[in-house]
Amino acid sequence: MTWATLVLSHSPLRVELVGTLAVRIIFYLLPSLLFFLFDILFPSVSVAIKARGELGLPTGSTKPARGLLGIGWKEAKVVAWSLCNLLVCGILAQGVVEHVLTKVLRYRSAIRVSLRLPYPWESVLDILRAFVVREFLTYIIHRFALHSPRSPVSRYHLSWYHSLRVPYPLTAHYDHPIPYLLLKVVPLYASAAAFRFHMTTYMLFVALVSLEETFAYSGYKTLPTGFFLGGVARRAEMHVIRNNGGGGGGNCYFGVWGVLDWLCGTTAPAVEDHEQQEEEDQLAEEDIDEKMIRKAIEEYRRLLREKKGNGNKTRRRRVNNNR
Numbered sequence: 001m002t003w004a005t006l007v008l009s010h011s012p013l014r015v016e017l018v019g020t021l022a023v024r025i026i027f028y029l030l031p032s033l034l035f036f037l038f039d040i041l042f043p044s045v046s047v048a049i050k051a052r053g054e055l056g057l058p059t060g061s062t063k064p065a066r067g068l069l070g071i072g073w074k075e076a077k078v079v080a081w082s083l084c085n086l087l088v089c090g091i092l093a094q095g096v097v098e099h100v101l102t103k104v105l106r107y108r109s110a111i112r113v114s115l116r117l118p119y120p121w122e123s124v125l126d127i128l129r130a131f132v133v134r135e136f137l138t139y140i141i142h143r144f145a146l147h148s149p150r151s152p153v154s155r156y157h158l159s160w161y162h163s164l165r166v167p168y169p170l171t172a173h174y175d176h177p178i179p180y181l182l183l184k185v186v187p188l189y190a191s192a193a194a195f196r197f198h199m200t201t202y203m204l205f206v207a208l209v210s211l212e213e214t215f216a217y218s219g220y221k222t223l224p225t226g227f228f229l230g231g232v233a234r235r236a237e238m239h240v241i242r243n244n245g246g247g248g249g250g251n252c253y254f255g256v257w258g259v260l261d262w263l264c265g266t267t268a269p270a271v272e273d274h275e276q277q278e279e280e281d282q283l284a285e286e287d288i289d290e291k292m293i294r295k296a297i298e299e300y301r302r303l304l305r306e307k308k309g310n311g312n313k314t315r316r317r318r319v320n321n322n323r
């Protein structure tokens with residue numbers, strides 16, 4: 001089937017949704033599922049190529065957990081929600097946006113499904129621009145909507161996604177559906193819609209993002225384009241380990257590429273010695289409750305310090321007034 005027959009025989013919305021779903025399945029779901037199965041079926045082989053050793057395995061151990069297929073109920077929940085987010089929530093949200101734009105508002109669609117194919121250089125330029133917009137949106141949403149104590153959705157992101165020890169295959173799409181839509185669907189779709197991508201360009205863009213997510217969340221030591229994907233993987237890992245745990249790192253790595261984190265000062269010190277690696281592993285082993293308690297203690301200490309500072313200032317003012 002050629003592009004022309006596909007466009008002429010189906011509605012634009014159908015082409016867009018089925019095309020997106022197919023790309024997601026081929027470039028993200030199948031390889032991630034394969035990595036996940038490899039991790040749980042051959043944990044003693046997989047552990048040797050995991051950057052975090054045993055911690056990088058879905059169950060956090062080479063011993064099979066009590067539950068389905070050697071994984072615990074928590075890991076089963078992670079898999080189920082990852083699939084639901086990817087195959088249902090994301091696609092449904094995309095369908096609703098296109099339906100509202102074209103049928104309710106009678107406006108043009110966000111993604112262009114037309115017979116004329118774009119020139120290769122047009123697609124390359126569009127994708128580069130969209131990656132930049134996606135990075136800005138990801139950073140802003142992640143930092144200010146999902147990690148701000150004043151945001152009503154931050155507790156969902158913290159109690160769902162941040163209950164993970166470290167990322168492992170399939171966890172790129174694991175989160176509560178609301179933070180998932182905000183962090184994964186909005187930046188990707190809005191950056192493509194901002195330049196009104198041609199459907200073929202959009203499929204290429206989704207394929208590249210899917211491959212990035214597949215490898216960056218695999219937890220493996222050696223990755224294709226090691227410098228680039230290795231960096232993305234390392235930052236995703238540090239974000240999970242160090243966020244909410246305090247532990248010297250505090251909130252860090254909200255973006256994907258690390259450039260905005262570097263510019264805004266939200267990076268964490270690089271692992272330079274064995275001691276720090278051990279500290280990170282210890283933080284990763286803590287569960288979400290321990291992380292929350294540690295965060296609350298740190299917040300209490302900070303408030304005490306502030307109160308003490310204000311008390312000193314008031315006392316000094318009184319002494320000056322009495323003179």
Ligand SMILES: [Zn+2]
Nearest residue numbers: 146157239243
């Ligand atoms: Zn986060």
